[in-house]
Each structure stands twice: as C-alpha cells, then as structure tokens.
Amino acid sequence: MTQPATASTKISTTTPTAAFIGLGAMGTPMAAQLAGQMPTLVWNRTPGKAEAHAAEYGSAASEMEALAQADFIFTCLPTSAEVDIYIDQLLPTLRPGTVWIDCTSGRPAAAREQAARLAAAGVAFLDAPVSGGPAGARAGTLAVMVGGEAATFERALPLLNTFGGTVLLVGPVGSGFAVKAVNNVLMGLHLLSVAEGLASLKKQGVDLAPALTVLNAGSGSSFSSQNKVSQQVFTRQFSPMFKLGLLAKDAGIALENIQEVQASAPLIAATAMLLRAAQATVGSDVDHTEAVKLVELLNGVELN
Amino acid sequence: MTQPATASTKISTTTPTAAFIGLGAMGTPMAAQLAGQMPTLVWNRTPGKAEAHAAEYGSAASEMEALAQADFIFTCLPTSAEVDIYIDQLLPTLRPGTVWIDCTSGRPAAAREQAARLAAAGVAFLDAPVSGGPAGARAGTLAVMVGGEAATFERALPLLNTFGGTVLLVGPVGSGFAVKAVNNVLMGLHLLSVAEGLASLKKQGVDLAPALTVLNAGSGSSFSSQNKVSQQVFTRQFSPMFKLGLLAKDAGIALENIQEVQASAPLIAATAMLLRAAQATVGSDVDHTEAVKLVELLNGVELN
Amino acid sequence: MTQPATASTKISTTTPTAAFIGLGAMGTPMAAQLAGQMPTLVWNRTPGKAEAHAAEYGSAASEMEALAQADFIFTCLPTSAEVDIYIDQLLPTLRPGTVWIDCTSGRPAAAREQAARLAAAGVAFLDAPVSGGPAGARAGTLAVMVGGEAATFERALPLLNTFGGTVLLVGPVGSGFAVKAVNNVLMGLHLLSVAEGLASLKKQGVDLAPALTVLNAGSGSSFSSQNKVSQQVFTRQFSPMFKLGLLAKDAGIALENIQEVQASAPLIAATAMLLRAAQATVGSDVDHTEAVKLVELLNGVELN
Amino acid sequence: MTQPATASTKISTTTPTAAFIGLGAMGTPMAAQLAGQMPTLVWNRTPGKAEAHAAEYGSAASEMEALAQADFIFTCLPTSAEVDIYIDQLLPTLRPGTVWIDCTSGRPAAAREQAARLAAAGVAFLDAPVSGGPAGARAGTLAVMVGGEAATFERALPLLNTFGGTVLLVGPVGSGFAVKAVNNVLMGLHLLSVAEGLASLKKQGVDLAPALTVLNAGSGSSFSSQNKVSQQVFTRQFSPMFKLGLLAKDAGIALENIQEVQASAPLIAATAMLLRAAQATVGSDVDHTEAVKLVELLNGVELN
Incomplete structure (x- = not known):
C-alpha cells in the first residue's frame, strides 16, 4: 500500500512543492516568492508567461496536468468562475492530502462549494485572498486573510508567509473572501x-x-x-x-x-x-x- | 512709547502674548503648549479651571476683560455660537493688530461674519481647527487646518506650531472650518x-x-x-x-x-x-x- | 379518449381546470376567483385549509398527486424555495401541455431554472406575481406582471383575468418577478x-x-x-x-x-x-x- | 382719523382687494383665479407681463407702490430671497391689517424672519406654497399648505380657495414651506x-x-x-x-x-x-x- 504512504509524506518534513495558476499582477510576484523557497510549478493561460516567470524567478513552467502532483496548489484569478474551471480540470488527478489555496478575490458561496468538491477527493481548501498590491507581494508584506480549518492553515502558513506579512485565519472556509x-x-x-x-x-x-x-x-x-x-x-x-x-x-x-x-x-x-x-x-x-x-x-x- | 506704539510692536520681534478661552479636553493641553513658550492668559467659564491650569502649566488665570490686551487670542469652544459670545464681550476693547485665532470646529459662514466684525476693529481672524486629540496636543503633533490671509498665518505660525505638527494654510477665512x-x-x-x-x-x-x-x-x-x-x-x-x-x-x-x-x-x-x-x-x-x-x-x- | 388525447384537448375550447397550491392571504381569494369560473383543485400545507376553501368558495380540496392532472397549476407561496419543493413533487407526473403559473414574489433566477426543468417535461411556465392585496383579489383588480412566452400568456390570460384587472406580459420568464x-x-x-x-x-x-x-x-x-x-x-x-x-x-x-x-x-x-x-x-x-x-x-x- | 377706520374695514364684509407679485407659470393662473373673484392688482418684473395678464384675465396692472393698498398681497417667486426684496420695497407703505401671503416654495427660516418684520408693521403673514402645476391652478384644485395663525388663515381662506382644492393650515409660520x-x-x-x-x-x-x-x-x-x-x-x-x-x-x-x-x-x-x-x-x-x-x-x- 504505497498510496497512503505517499499521502502521509505530504505532511512530512521534506520540502513541499507548490503549483501556481494565474501569473497576473499579483500572482507573478507571489509565485516568485514561493519559488525562492521551494520547487514551484507555474502555469498561465497566456502562452509564454510561465516560461518567462521560470526564467526570471527560478520557478518551473508546467503543463496543466502536472500541477496536480504539487503539495500545495495556488490559484490567483479574476473571479471564482475561473477557479471552477481549473478545479474541473485537475480534480480527477488530485491526490489526497493536497491543499488548494485560492488567492482570488472570490465569493464565499463559491468557496464553500469548491471546498466541498475538493474534500470529496481528500483535498483541503483555503480561501486566502491578499491585500497590499504587487509591491507588498515583492516585499513579503501582504495582508492575507484566510478561511478554512486551523490544521490546514498551519500547514500552509510557511508558504503564505513567503509573500504575506500579516497572515491570519479569520474563520471557516469562505471567511477569507468575506x-x-x-x-x-x-x-x-x-x-x-x-x-x-x-x-x-x-x-x-x-x-x-x-x-x-x-x-x-x-x-x-x-x-x-x-x-x-x-x-x-x-x-x-x-x-x-x-x-x-x-x-x-x-x-x-x-x-x-x-x-x-x-x-x-x-x-x-x-x-x-x-x-x-x-x-x-x-x-x-x-x-x-x-x-x-x-x-x-x-x-x-x-x-x- | 505710547499706546499706538505698543500696538505697532505687536509685529516686532518681542515675545508676543497669548490669551486662551476654553480649557476643555483640547484647549487645556493646547494652552499648556503656548504657556511653555510665551506669557499666556487663560480663561474658562467654569470657575477654578483657569487657576488650576495656571498652577499646573505656568499660564496666568485672567479676567475676561484683560484678555483683550493679548497679541493673539485663541478660542477653543463647542460651537461658533459660543465664539460669538466672547467676540461680543471683547470687541469693544480689542486693539488693532491683534489676531483672533478660533480653534473651534466652527461654521465657515460664521467665520466669515466673525472675520468681518473683527476686521472693522483692525483685528485679523484665522479659523484654525485642529485634529489629533489631547494626546496630539500634548505631543505637539496636531493637524491644524487654517483659513485666513497668508500674512496673518505667517504671524500666527510660531504659536500654532507649539501644539501643531502639520500646520497649513488651506484657503481664505472659513476654509479651515470647511x-x-x-x-x-x-x-x-x-x-x-x-x-x-x-x-x-x-x-x-x-x-x-x-x-x-x-x-x-x-x-x-x-x-x-x-x-x-x-x-x-x-x-x-x-x-x-x-x-x-x-x-x-x-x-x-x-x-x-x-x-x-x-x-x-x-x-x-x-x-x-x-x-x-x-x-x-x-x-x-x-x-x-x-x-x-x-x-x-x-x-x-x-x-x- | 386516451390520456394523450386528453392532453391534446388542453389547448381545445373545453373548460380548462385549475389547481392552486398555497391558500394564504392572497392565494385564498385568488383561488376563489378561479373556482367561480372553472373546476379548481386546491391544496395547502396546513390540514383543513383546503377543505374550508372548498366549502366556502366551491373549489375542490385535493391530494397533492391529483393536482398534476390540472391544465393550469398555480403556486402562491412565500418564496421560490417553496415552489421548488412542489415542482420536485409533481414533476414526475405532470403532463405535456400543462401550464405552471407561479404567483409567488419569487426570484427571476429561480424562475429561469424552474422554467427549464418544466420545459423538459413539456410544461410551460409563467411567473405571474400580483400586487393589490386580498381586497384587490376579491375585486378582481389585481395588477399581474407576467414573464414568459406570448403564446403561454395568451392561454393563461382568461384565468389571470379572474383575479387581475391589469394583466400584462412584461418580458421573458423571470420578468414578472423582476x-x-x-x-x-x-x-x-x-x-x-x-x-x-x-x-x-x-x-x-x-x-x-x-x-x-x-x-x-x-x-x-x-x-x-x-x-x-x-x-x-x-x-x-x-x-x-x-x-x-x-x-x-x-x-x-x-x-x-x-x-x-x-x-x-x-x-x-x-x-x-x-x-x-x-x-x-x-x-x-x-x-x-x-x-x-x-x-x-x-x-x-x-x-x- | 380715517386711516384706522380704513384698516378696520379690512376685516369687514366688503369685497377685499388682492395684489399679486410674480406672474410665472404658477402665478399667472393663480392671479387669474383671484381676478375672477375680486379686484386684483398684478405686477411682474418683466415689463408688459402685467398688462397682458390684465388684458386676458381682467386683473389690473399696477405700479409696485400701489400694491401696498391691497388687503391681501400675494408673492409667488423663485426663492425666499426675491420675496425679501419686495418686502423691503413695500414695508414702509404697508397698512396694518394687511395679509401677506407668500406662495413661493420658500425657506421656513426666511418665513419666520419675514413674518416678524411684517408683524412689526401690523401685517400678518402666511406661507402658502402650492402643489399641482398650472393645470391645477386653472382647475382650482391646487394643494395649498399653509403656515401661520388660524385667524389669518380663516381670513385668507376664501382667496386661497379660488385656486386651491385642498387648502389646509399645517402649523405655525414656516410650516407651509416645510x-x-x-x-x-x-x-x-x-x-x-x-x-x-x-x-x-x-x-x-x-x-x-x-x-x-x-x-x-x-x-x-x-x-x-x-x-x-x-x-x-x-x-x-x-x-x-x-x-x-x-x-x-x-x-x-x-x-x-x-x-x-x-x-x-x-x-x-x-x-x-x-x-x-x-x-x-x-x-x-x-x-x-x-x-x-x-x-x-x-x-x-x-x-x-
């Protein structure tokens, strides 16, 4: 039984891996901060953007399917509707124990639905939108308001701290968006x-x-x-x-x-x-x- | 040196004198700051308050009439209506060249009327309300928003700086209140x-x-x-x-x-x-x- | 005359039958007006209310299942959520050609979903909320604002006119609620x-x-x-x-x-x-x- | 001493006389209604307007000074500021017992000042603005909301009824404007x-x-x-x-x-x-x- 063991290693002390979907004005410097601390796969709808990010910040441009192997999957998109699209695509191959962290300025109702869908696959969800602009992301001083379970928050905290200065759990799933x-x-x-x-x-x-x-x-x-x-x-x-x-x-x-x-x-x-x-x-x-x-x-x- | 000469010395380099009407939560520390820099007469409607201020901050408790001899007369009262009362009382004995500085959160329309009445007696007027609370007054860091003429503002600036940290002329009479x-x-x-x-x-x-x-x-x-x-x-x-x-x-x-x-x-x-x-x-x-x-x-x- | 034939007669000139769900302050007089013109089945969640209505207004108290046989099914309920409940219950037995008329003050988004579900079963939907109070219903002078297709509206108009004085089609499904x-x-x-x-x-x-x-x-x-x-x-x-x-x-x-x-x-x-x-x-x-x-x-x- | 006697006849049963200042969209038909019932002097700032009114409605174009002899003086002007102008002009020659009725959409504070000034000359004041448009004035169905004393209101009521359909005293001076x-x-x-x-x-x-x-x-x-x-x-x-x-x-x-x-x-x-x-x-x-x-x-x- 290797699968459960694989899942359990995700909460081990080995360096976690991150995936980042959405390299916009905010996502670009946030993914750069992650890439400075751990292996980070990046993906963007616009061709070439991920490669440019990899070249500049040391991340790795990835195919969509490969993102599912990361321990922590970040999304940073215009609205919750776009997040749904990528959950649809990745859900079949996501591994139990993965944490999906949505940094979009999304809707709490969408977060609750997304968390429920992911939970059925053993994937935890945090809504973790940010405030502070690109400059705050580059300085690692973003305010990050997180909704979700305390244990998931604790696991994600080291990653959130790469771009966040004030990172706080504010309540159950959806609370961060609220x-x-x-x-x-x-x-x-x-x-x-x-x-x-x-x-x-x-x-x-x-x-x-x-x-x-x-x-x-x-x-x-x-x-x-x-x-x-x-x-x-x-x-x-x-x-x-x-x-x-x-x-x-x-x-x-x-x-x-x-x-x-x-x-x-x-x-x-x-x-x-x-x-x-x-x-x-x-x-x-x-x-x-x-x-x-x-x-x-x-x-x-x-x-x- | 006759009286008219005294009036002219008001724009000389000798230390000016201040009078302060209204020793409330704000007026008390503001008058204390003035008293630390120059002779300062104080007055309050409540008996004993001026004496207590004098004892604690080195100001001088004064009769209402004597306030008219100061170079700069400050008011810091609940509304413009109370300021009118004291202008009524002091106007007959005010000397030309005096500056009346109203730190009340007053009405621009009242300021324009008050300025006109005082101007007829040769007295200049500034509306100079403050923001920052008693702590700001004690620290000398109040924001002071001043309405009036530039020359009058320049004369009053050293006094306003005793309690103000950001002291700016924002326009003609009434602008400070606005x-x-x-x-x-x-x-x-x-x-x-x-x-x-x-x-x-x-x-x-x-x-x-x-x-x-x-x-x-x-x-x-x-x-x-x-x-x-x-x-x-x-x-x-x-x-x-x-x-x-x-x-x-x-x-x-x-x-x-x-x-x-x-x-x-x-x-x-x-x-x-x-x-x-x-x-x-x-x-x-x-x-x-x-x-x-x-x-x-x-x-x-x-x-x- | 088999069942399919019966269904086709629904657009014939024979007297149509009505069913009415929701005998509240508005539903009671509206169903009474219908009952004065055609066979009208009535149903209410509270036991005894339908029987009382039948006794007073000449309607017929009915089991929920039997309502599906009416040509026109009216709902007049607190919110769109309650309407969903009754669509769930009746949908399996509704006949093509039936018209469902919802007089609830509902949500346009709900109307669009309800219309789509019913359309799949060949049932037309109108949202037809009313204004004018119980007195207006008794006088037949209600304002009725109807959303749906023109042909469906034309079929329903004689029934809506039993309680309505100003009955107008205002646009596609959902427009009435809007x-x-x-x-x-x-x-x-x-x-x-x-x-x-x-x-x-x-x-x-x-x-x-x-x-x-x-x-x-x-x-x-x-x-x-x-x-x-x-x-x-x-x-x-x-x-x-x-x-x-x-x-x-x-x-x-x-x-x-x-x-x-x-x-x-x-x-x-x-x-x-x-x-x-x-x-x-x-x-x-x-x-x-x-x-x-x-x-x-x-x-x-x-x-x- | 005939003057006092003249004043007292103003509350007698002889036909009162009216004066009307302000022949705008509303004033024109209101003055016409008055002119249909009693001698009515009219005046307007624009030359020729009063003459035209007289020709069409049987009123009498008048000099400003002559208006002061009327028993009831109406004003119907854009704002209270214009009313002040005409009070200034007529006040010296107004007779005690006259009633000044201001149909302007004025300010209650202005009404209180105007009433006080006129009262010092023995002239009563009503604020009596109207609603209903020119058509309402022509039909005699205007809503007239009157502020002032009950006795003055009673005296003015027959005149107000010439253009008003709902004419009510709503409180002391200023209440009509309010x-x-x-x-x-x-x-x-x-x-x-x-x-x-x-x-x-x-x-x-x-x-x-x-x-x-x-x-x-x-x-x-x-x-x-x-x-x-x-x-x-x-x-x-x-x-x-x-x-x-x-x-x-x-x-x-x-x-x-x-x-x-x-x-x-x-x-x-x-x-x-x-x-x-x-x-x-x-x-x-x-x-x-x-x-x-x-x-x-x-x-x-x-x-x-």
Whole structure:
C-alpha cells in the first residue's frame, strides 16, 4: 500500500512543492516568492508567461496536468468562475492530502462549494485572498486573510508567509473572501468619500493640496486618502494597477454577502452602487482610482 | 512709547502674548503648549479651571476683560455660537493688530461674519481647527487646518506650531472650518463603515479580531479602524473623549457647506444622517465611537 | 379518449381546470376567483385549509398527486424555495401541455431554472406575481406582471383575468418577478420616505394630519402615502397583512437583480438596507407598515 | 382719523382687494383665479407681463407702490430671497391689517424672519406654497399648505380657495414651506427611484411600457410614476414646466430643515444629493423630469 504512504509524506518534513495558476499582477510576484523557497510549478493561460516567470524567478513552467502532483496548489484569478474551471480540470488527478489555496478575490458561496468538491477527493481548501498590491507581494508584506480549518492553515502558513506579512485565519472556509470583500469595498468607500469631501472643498474655494495633507495628518485619513489621491488623482496619472471593474465586482460580493445574512450596511451598499455607476461612466478596465471621476462628474469639478 | 506704539510692536520681534478661552479636553493641553513658550492668559467659564491650569502649566488665570490686551487670542469652544459670545464681550476693547485665532470646529459662514466684525476693529481672524486629540496636543503633533490671509498665518505660525505638527494654510477665512468638517465627517464615515463591515462579517461567522487586524494591514484601513475599534469597540470601553453630539454637529456643518455650494456628496450626506440617528438612539454626550452601537442595533449583533 | 388525447384537448375550447397550491392571504381569494369560473383543485400545507376553501368558495380540496392532472397549476407561496419543493413533487407526473403559473414574489433566477426543468417535461411556465392585496383579489383588480412566452400568456390570460384587472406580459420568464420586486421595493421606499418627511415635520412643529392630507393632494403622493399612513401609522393599528420580513426579502430580490446586471440604483439599495434594519429592530412577522417604526426610532418621535 | 377706520374695514364684509407679485407659470393662473373673484392688482418684473395678464384675465396692472393698498398681497417667486426684496420695497407703505401671503416654495427660516418684520408693521403673514402645476391652478384644485395663525388663515381662506382644492393650515409660520419642501423632495425621490427601477429592469430585458403600466396599477405607484414617466420620459418630450434647478433647491430646503431639527432622513438626503448631481450633469433650466437622465447616465441605458 504505497498510496497512503505517499499521502502521509505530504505532511512530512521534506520540502513541499507548490503549483501556481494565474501569473497576473499579483500572482507573478507571489509565485516568485514561493519559488525562492521551494520547487514551484507555474502555469498561465497566456502562452509564454510561465516560461518567462521560470526564467526570471527560478520557478518551473508546467503543463496543466502536472500541477496536480504539487503539495500545495495556488490559484490567483479574476473571479471564482475561473477557479471552477481549473478545479474541473485537475480534480480527477488530485491526490489526497493536497491543499488548494485560492488567492482570488472570490465569493464565499463559491468557496464553500469548491471546498466541498475538493474534500470529496481528500483535498483541503483555503480561501486566502491578499491585500497590499504587487509591491507588498515583492516585499513579503501582504495582508492575507484566510478561511478554512486551523490544521490546514498551519500547514500552509510557511508558504503564505513567503509573500504575506500579516497572515491570519479569520474563520471557516469562505471567511477569507468575506473579509477581502469588506476590505476592498471599504477601500473604495474611502476613496469615493475623500473625493466627495475634496470636491465640495474645491467648490468652497479651498486649496486641495494642503487640505489633503492636513486630512492625512488628521483623524479623517485612510489608506486610500494617503496612498492614492496625491499620487494619482492630483497628478492625473492613473496607472492601471487594479481595475475599476474588479473593484466594483468585489463591492458587489460584499453586498451579496451582506444580503445573504440579512445585514444592514447602508454605506457599503451606497458604495457598491456608486462603483457600478463609476464603471458605467468611466470604464471597467481603467485603474480603480479613476472612480473619483464619477465624483468629479457629479460635481462639475476636477480634483487638482 | 505710547499706546499706538505698543500696538505697532505687536509685529516686532518681542515675545508676543497669548490669551486662551476654553480649557476643555483640547484647549487645556493646547494652552499648556503656548504657556511653555510665551506669557499666556487663560480663561474658562467654569470657575477654578483657569487657576488650576495656571498652577499646573505656568499660564496666568485672567479676567475676561484683560484678555483683550493679548497679541493673539485663541478660542477653543463647542460651537461658533459660543465664539460669538466672547467676540461680543471683547470687541469693544480689542486693539488693532491683534489676531483672533478660533480653534473651534466652527461654521465657515460664521467665520466669515466673525472675520468681518473683527476686521472693522483692525483685528485679523484665522479659523484654525485642529485634529489629533489631547494626546496630539500634548505631543505637539496636531493637524491644524487654517483659513485666513497668508500674512496673518505667517504671524500666527510660531504659536500654532507649539501644539501643531502639520500646520497649513488651506484657503481664505472659513476654509479651515470647511476642511475640519470634512475631516470629522470622514472620520465618522470610516468608523460607521468599518462597523458595517464587521457586523456583516460577524453574521457570516467570521472572527472579528483577526479580521480587523488584516483589514488594518490592508488597503481598507483608516485612522478610525486603526485607532478606535480594537481599543474601544471590542473592549466596550468607550472612554468619553469627543462627544457623539459634537461629531454629529460637525457632520452637519460638512453637509451644510456641501449644500451651500450645491455639491453632491451622497456618502457624506448618508453619514450625517446616520450620525443623527446614532445620537437619537445612543445619546449625545457619549463618546463618538459609541456611534457603532447604531450599526449594532440595525444588525442585531454586538461587535466583539 | 386516451390520456394523450386528453392532453391534446388542453389547448381545445373545453373548460380548462385549475389547481392552486398555497391558500394564504392572497392565494385564498385568488383561488376563489378561479373556482367561480372553472373546476379548481386546491391544496395547502396546513390540514383543513383546503377543505374550508372548498366549502366556502366551491373549489375542490385535493391530494397533492391529483393536482398534476390540472391544465393550469398555480403556486402562491412565500418564496421560490417553496415552489421548488412542489415542482420536485409533481414533476414526475405532470403532463405535456400543462401550464405552471407561479404567483409567488419569487426570484427571476429561480424562475429561469424552474422554467427549464418544466420545459423538459413539456410544461410551460409563467411567473405571474400580483400586487393589490386580498381586497384587490376579491375585486378582481389585481395588477399581474407576467414573464414568459406570448403564446403561454395568451392561454393563461382568461384565468389571470379572474383575479387581475391589469394583466400584462412584461418580458421573458423571470420578468414578472423582476417587476414585482421593483414594485415592492418602491412601495417600501415610498413608505419609508414619507415617514422620514413626516418625522422631520413633526420635529419642526408641523401638524401631521393636515400635512399628510396636502401631501396626498400634491405631487409628493404615492400609493404608500395614500393607503397606509393615515389608516395604519397614525392610528397605530398595524393589521398584519403583508409581513415586513417578506417585504425585506422582496427588496433583497430587487437588489440581487440590480447587482446581477451591474445596474446602479442607490435609492433602491438604501431602501433594501433600511428594510433589513427595520426587520432587525421591529420584527419580521409584523405588518410591513411597521417599518415606519425604524424611522421613528432613528428620529426619537412617534408619527401621530 | 380715517386711516384706522380704513384698516378696520379690512376685516369687514366688503369685497377685499388682492395684489399679486410674480406672474410665472404658477402665478399667472393663480392671479387669474383671484381676478375672477375680486379686484386684483398684478405686477411682474418683466415689463408688459402685467398688462397682458390684465388684458386676458381682467386683473389690473399696477405700479409696485400701489400694491401696498391691497388687503391681501400675494408673492409667488423663485426663492425666499426675491420675496425679501419686495418686502423691503413695500414695508414702509404697508397698512396694518394687511395679509401677506407668500406662495413661493420658500425657506421656513426666511418665513419666520419675514413674518416678524411684517408683524412689526401690523401685517400678518402666511406661507402658502402650492402643489399641482398650472393645470391645477386653472382647475382650482391646487394643494395649498399653509403656515401661520388660524385667524389669518380663516381670513385668507376664501382667496386661497379660488385656486386651491385642498387648502389646509399645517402649523405655525414656516410650516407651509416645510411641508412643501417635503412634498417636492418626495416627488423627486419617487421620480428618481422609479427611474432606477426601470433602468435595472431594462438591463434585465424587461419591456418598460407594460412594466410601468403594472407598476402604476400596483402598490409601487406614485404621482411621479403615474404622471411623468410615460408622458415625458418614454416620449423624450421633456416640456419645461418646473425647472430641475428649482427642484434641487427645494430638496435642499427639505434637507436644511431636517438638519435644523437634527432629524435623520437618509432617503431624503440621498435624493437631495442626487438632484444636485442631476443639475450638474443635465442642467438647471431643463424640466425637473430630466433628472431621470442622471439615472440613465449612471446605468448606461435610455428609458424608453
């Protein structure tokens, strides 16, 4: 009986192996961090991207089927729908004892279904979305919010720590996605609300540059006001990092979760609606910070 | 050297004198900082408070009338209405060249009227509200947002720097109040919105303590989420520092200003309405962080 | 005349037969109207209710299995989930050519799934929710908003006209539910907003009774302001007709639909959130008009 | 001393005389109704308008100064600011016993000041704004919401009844304006919210014309949905009757009043903000129904 033994070696002290699906803006530096610590197979839909990653970061470009042999399989994709596609493909060959870690900003309901499907094959699941951007991944300081079982979390922690600085188990499967959705909708809310404040101040004749500086030194500051406004809004240099359409999607997930548990969150709901309006008026593929252009449109001013 | 000459020395290099009206939670440490640098007269409506301040910080308790002789007169009061009272009392004896600096979280429209009244007596006016709390005043790190003329601001800057760390001129008279109102409504908005997020997460079965930690390490963080929630909300130790009724008033000022210039700020307007609801259901005299109890009430959960 | 022939007669000119599942506040008078025009089988989960209906209105109490023989099967249930249960039970014995008409305030996504399942058995589906209350059903004046194919709608129209006064096809399957969700969230929005207006007027010292009368004579009037406020709110006689929990559910369906098509509807989203808050603070099983008590709570006044 | 006697005859049974300032869309038919019942002096800022009114309706074009001799002086102007101008002009020559009736959609705070100024001259004041449009004025069916003292109201009632169908005293001075502001913001809210519902339905593939018809037959109907959408929105014939800028102003008055009494009205506040956004994106001088274009813009659809 060699199979059970093989499975049991997965929790042994030998170096685990990782597989990483999705080499986007976030996945690329995250997979690079993993590759710096252990054998790491990488795969991307776009041909050539995995080979380039291997050449630059020492990972190994792999066929889809071979990924199933890794101890830890990471996905980092646009939505939960894409994750389903790869689970479909790999499920027949996944080995018991494997851990699937989804770093997508996904839906808690999808996570619960995915975890159940994988559990039937003896595969554990963690939802482990991240916050902090490519720079945070490169610095190994990402915030990682993890949903799943404590024992699985403990096994995965050394790998998550390669790119994460604050890595915490926040509850059962789906909880990581739930927290990530709240994180992102709050980020969007802070961005829109400081834009509202600045737009009204401009109409009152206030100088925006010093106003923002004192707001950021005061109790009204937020990550959004500190890291986005002077850098992107005032300069009109909206570098496309995280798409507005994806932020609107994340706000939608937060609102979907709120509805599922019959919670009441009027400010978050308003934000979700405004982000859809921003998407309709400004575009889906622009950087999320361009959402402020909705506020500018509604007020007839430009924030600079 | 006759009296008119004395007035002219006010812009000389001799040490200026300060007067401070309003020894509340903020005024007390601010006046203490001034008293450490220059002769400082203090006054408070409550008998004995000025004497105690003098004994502890080296200021000088003064009669109301004598305050008019100071070069710089500070007010730090609950609302612009109280400032009007003291302008009424002192205006007849104020000397030309004096600077009146109002650190109240006041109304821009009131500032413009007050500035005009004082200007008729040759007295300059600055609205210079502060953010950062008593600890910031003691550390000399307050954010001070100043409205007024550049020359007056330059004269007042050394005094403002005794308690301020980020002291900036943000526009003409009233601009300081305008920015302060935005700062405070954003602070309230961030507090209510993180409470909304956490309430919905609790109903989803998420552990709030690690969830807040990762939110604070992520892009959804704000001054409010970092400094208020674990310290006061999770512990249920709502120490009364800044009253909820005053925060609701400040949000109201922000909304009044928004209306005056026909701006559109749906998230700020929603916050102003929710803070009034919090005041009605939780109380006016409690600490402003108790506003989260409205969110708890609307969701049937307690955030801890 | 064998069974297949019987099935073909279903589109003949002989009197069709109806079955009705769900004898609640609405179902009871709707089934009574049908029974006045054609043979009508009735069924309800609660024992004895069907028999009482038969005795009073001339319908026929039936076993669940026998319902499958009717030409038109109506469901009028709390949510789409209950409809699924009865489709599960009857699907094996349903005959091709049957029309299933769901008058529940259901979910469009559920309707599309239900229609597909039934179509596989040759059964057509209409979502046909109603508005107008038990009195409207008794008077035959209900508004009926129908989703489905035009040919099916034409066949069902004579039956729908027994209880409906305005019966219209509004689009493909699911469209009826979509319109009903909008109808109900607007009704809730109008109720909450007139309550907001009246609460603020009371705090301004205005007499509410004449104020409501002129509002209802003016352009600010709505079905809610005309039919609910003086009758129930002012009298504090909140007779339990349509439960607040169900209205909150319907608002949730409207918001779910809005999210699905990435629409932006800030006022509707705010209403959905406020109705959940009303449910949390006032209760689920009270009449929906008690939602005004949330507005009263947030303003510290009673509307009378 | 005949003057006092003259004043006393003003409450006698002789036919009173009226003066009317402001012959706009509403003022024109209202003054015409008065002129049908009693001697009526008319005045308008635009030269020739009063003469035309006199020629068509039997009123008498008058110089400004002569208006002061009327028993009842009506104003029907864009805002309270214009009313102040005419009070300034006429106050020196107004006779005690005169009643000033302001039918403007004004501010309660302005009404209280105006009433106090006039009271010092022995002149009574009523705020008596109207709802129902020019057609309602011509039909004598306007809703008139009156603030002031009961005795003054009784004296004015026969005159108000010439154009009003529902004429009610709703409270002390200012109450009429308070109710009118609520009426108008509700009308705007109903218009925006049915547009939100329809925009989301269109994106769901629903046919809007029958959908609106059933909504109007259902519990989600409102004056706005019944009288504005099929007539103006669906036809894209936005005839300029009541300007969007004035509706936004009225919503602002409602919100100002709400803030003054520290009420919480999130839906009304959201409406005020959206109307300002509509004004910024669509224009001030267009008909108020064009506010739906904001909803169209935010959803990327046209409502027809």
